Amino acid sequence: MVVLAKPPPALDQISLLRCPQPGDAASFFGVPAVDLSSPGAALAVVDACERFGFFKVVNHGVPTGVVDRLEAEAVRFFASPQADKDACGPANPLGYGNKRIGRNGDMGWLEYLLLALDGASSVSKASPVPSSSLRDAVNQYVAAVRGLATSVLEAVAEGLGVAPRDALSGMVTDAASDQVFRINHYPACPLLQRLPDSCGVTGFGEHTDPQLVSVLRSNGTAGLQVALHDDGGRWVPVPPDRDAFFVIVGDSLQVLTNGRLKSVRHRVVANSLKPRVSMIYFAGPAPAQRIAPLPQVLGHGEQSLYRDFTWGDYKKAAYRSRLGDNRLDPFRIQ
Ligand SMILES: C=C1C[C@]23C[C@H]1CC[C@H]2[C@@]12CCC[C@@](C)(C(=O)O1)[C@H]2[C@@H]3C(=O)O
Numbered sequence: 001m002v003v004l005a006k007p008p009p010a011l012d013q014i015s016l017l018r019c020p021q022p023g024d025a026a027s028f029f030g031v032p033a034v035d036l037s038s039p040g041a042a043l044a045v046v047d048a049c050e051r052f053g054f055f056k057v058v059n060h061g062v063p064t065g066v067v068d069r070l071e072a073e074a075v076r077f078f079a080s081p082q083a084d085k086d087a088c089g090p091a092n093p094l095g096y097g098n099k100r101i102g103r104n105g106d107m108g109w110l111e112y113l114l115l116a117l118d119g120a121s122s123v124s125k126a127s128p129v130p131s132s133s134l135r136d137a138v139n140q141y142v143a144a145v146r147g148l149a150t151s152v153l154e155a156v157a158e159g160l161g162v163a164p165r166d167a168l169s170g171m172v173t174d175a176a177s178d179q180v181f182r183i184n185h186y187p188a189c190p191l192l193q194r195l196p197d198s199c200g201v202t203g204f205g206e207h208t209d210p211q212l213v214s215v216l217r218s219n220g221t222a223g224l225q226v227a228l229h230d231d232g233g234r235w236v237p238v239p240p241d242r243d244a245f246f247v248i249v250g251d252s253l254q255v256l257t258n259g260r261l262k263s264v265r266h267r268v269v270a271n272s273l274k275p276r277v278s279m280i281y282f283a284g285p286a287p288a289q290r291i292a293p294l295p296q297v298l299g300h301g302e303q304s305l306y307r308d309f310t311w312g313d314y315k316k317a318a319y320r321s322r323l324g325d326n327r328l329d330p331f332r333i334q
């Protein structure tokens with residue numbers, strides 16, 4: 001193994017990470033797996049969101065064909081000539097992005113397509129899409145995962161004893177809701193083999209998602225890591241599962257539950273041998289939606305930990321932040 005004093009130029013501007021070593025971080029084989037149709041699912045969802053802000057949904061009923069069709073479209077798009085991909089970019093914030101994430105200098109070893117969805121959860125007219133076949137595949141996929149996000153939020157409401165059942169899910173099914181969809185491609189990064197073993201290359205830098213929940217599906221390539229809430233925020237690799245959907249608790253759900261459910265910091269490290277393809281549906285509310293603890297989650301005399309804000313306020317602040325910032329801090333009381 002050649003140990004470089006300096007990263008190769010292709011990795012300039014992309015942060016290197018100190019990666020968990022085999023031995024100092026067991027993979028997160030304990031990621032809770034929930035079958036939403038099983039008895040006890042609501043309590044299992046709440047328990048997982050409280051402990052980890054993260055779990056996976058199994059036996060979800062989303063047809064494999066819907067997922068495979070979108071993955072094939074994505075692979076085809078990312079394999080197309082660079083000029084065709086650039087024609088859908090640069091992402092500002094929507095469209096094709098290459099290495100640059102957001103507007104404030106974050107970089108990762110990936111390319112992606114970021115799309116906004118309209119009130120009917122179809123790809124919005126404002127989003128540049130490379131082909132009608134990719135658009136159709138996204139629309140069909142999103143219809144299925146939005147249903148899953150809705151079921152998760154209903155389970156959260158039920159598990160927390162919040163009525164009506166759609167108190168949370170209604171925020172994302174609202175015709176004015178702000179839903180975003182992203183397809184990421186992390187090319188294999190052979191340069192990694194020239195770095196010390198303890199070094200990783202940032203695929204997608206650590207962050208929390210600002211929305212209520214995100215639903216993630218990836219191919220079988222490892223790379224996703226989550227920070228554990230206890231244990232000093234230790235990073236643990238999540239074993240890939242192409243047949244499951246991972247659910248990520250976002251900052252808005254943390255506030256709506258007054259911190260009972262916690263958003264989870266997550267990141268992706270590049271893989272030296274295999275490309276990773278992931279697709280994420282981000283379930284956000286309408287811009288005018290007030291993000292404040294639901295009265296039923298507040299115990300007797302319990303005050304909100306956050307000052308009042310709308311999703312529009314939070315999103316605006318998010319777009320001014322760096323990826324890894326703690327975006328909730330400025331909204332915390334005290
Ligand atoms: C540095 C960034 C990049 C942001 C905005 C800002 C802070 C958080 C990032 C995300 C994370 C969740 C999806 C996304 C679409 C979102 O809503 O917030 C991302 C967005 C982008 O990738 O453009």
Ligand SMILES: O=C(O)CCC(=O)C(=O)O
Pocket residue numbers: 182184204216218224266267268278279280
């Ligand atoms: O690719 C992944 O698995 C996660 C990507 C991610 O966190 C994001 O797109 O916000």
